[in-house]
Amino acid sequence: MSLTADLIRGHTDAIILAHLVEKDSYGYEINKAIQAKTSGDYEMKEATLYSAFRRLERAGLITSYWGDATIGARRRYYAVTPSGQRFYYQNREEWQHAKRIIDALLP
Amino acid sequence: MSLTADLIRGHTDAIILAHLVEKDSYGYEINKAIQAKTSGDYEMKEATLYSAFRRLERAGLITSYWGDATIGARRRYYAVTPSGQRFYYQNREEWQHAKRIIDALLP
DNA sequence: CGGGGATACCTTGACAGGCGAGGTATCTTG
DNA sequence: CAAGATACCTCGCCTGTCAAGGTATCCCCG
Numbered sequence A, B: 001m002s003l004t005a006d007l008i009r010g011h012t013d014a015i016i017l018a019h020l021v022e023k024d025s026y027g028y029e030i031n032k033a034i035q036a037k038t039s040g041d042y043e044m045k046e047a048t049l050y051s052a053f054r055r056l057e058r059a060g061l062i063t064s065y066w067g068d069a070t071i072g073a074r075r076r077y078y079a080v081t082p083s084g085q086r087f088y089y090q091n092r093e094e095w096q097h098a099k100r101i102i103d104a105l106l107p
Numbered sequence C: 001c002g003g004g005g006a007t008a009c010c011t012t013g014a015c016a017g018g019c020g021a022g023g024t025a026t027c028t029t030g
Numbered sequence D: 001c002a003a004g005a006t007a008c009c010t011c012g013c014c015t016g017t018c019a020a021g022g023t024a025t026c027c028c029c030g
Helices: A012-022 A027-037 A046-058 A082-105 B012-022 B027-037 B046-058 B082-105
Strands: A062-066 A076-080 B062-066 B076-080
Touching (some): A012 A076, A012 B082, A027 A046, A046 A062, A046 A076, A076 A082, A082 B082, B012 B082
Antiparallel strands (some): B062 B076
């Protein structure tokens, strides 16, 4: 278990949606992007990532489609739905809120 | 489930230790103090609180003793051990770290 | 005096999310 | 041809949260 594993628990969905709000993407790319954005400090485990995809799709927050697999391995692309977008912006606000709370409690 | 419940998941131990680092205390008081410090924005569920006590004590991060129960209901006081203190300070640093990571991922 | 609310503790069991471990298939490069 | 990158996926364990339920004491109000 990495240092930050438990602390980021609960933000998985928002982190994934943050990428999909910008553009449709697929698992492997999202994972690499997370590592890049955090300078390698954080890496989402694959199992976590894919179970999140299933959860989000089941909840109607994202949809998926197979990419053109003429070259390389096939890719399953994900796209945010309108309710997924709302969910994301709401989650971002909640993060700001939670941050204030925790900061108040860990002086 | 309150808005911020999932987001604070994983900080329970640190939040409790933060209070005990200042002074020995007991469950009910800690809970009230959390509510006060967050202006009522956050309240730890009792079951969560007490299961955290058990976990922390098992791990040797806190110890407990019964308070003088001549008046009122009996109180079980908790005190931080040296390793509990180290754990707390380490957790606080990890929180700063996690905060930076999440901020980077939720633009 | 009786009842409700505050104080104070505790346990059980269900549930959800993270993730280790394992698996598949393709492409590129030395 | 082997190794490593790309790309996907599942099973099942573990841990933490918490709804629900329980106990006992004290104080105040009508």
